[in-house]
């Protein structure tokens with residue numbers, strides 16, 4: 871997946887962002903049906919600038935991995951793919967949530 875980056879933005883940030891973007895996709899696909907343009911807007915809200923050429927291969931890969939399924943529907947004369955999370959995707963999301971909590975508690979909660 872390719873995201874635009876300025877030089878010196880940080881070596882790790884890119885890797886973290888790639889993972890975070892996938893987590894956002896899983897999370898939103900668990901909440902409701904999602905589609906490409908909607909996800910691009912949602913991710914932009916979080917500061918991730920993704921092009922369709924970047925997002926769609928990611929969605930296709932997540933479908934191949936069994937994390938998402940999709941259904942084609944025609945909306946205003948345009949074919950659109952609507953994605954939903956699968957049971958495997960939900961299990962994966964739960965594991966990720968546990969990891970987020972653990973990391974958060976260690977790194978950010980200085981109690």
Ligand SMILES: [Zn+2]
Nearest residue numbers: 894898912916
């Ligand atoms: Zn989000």
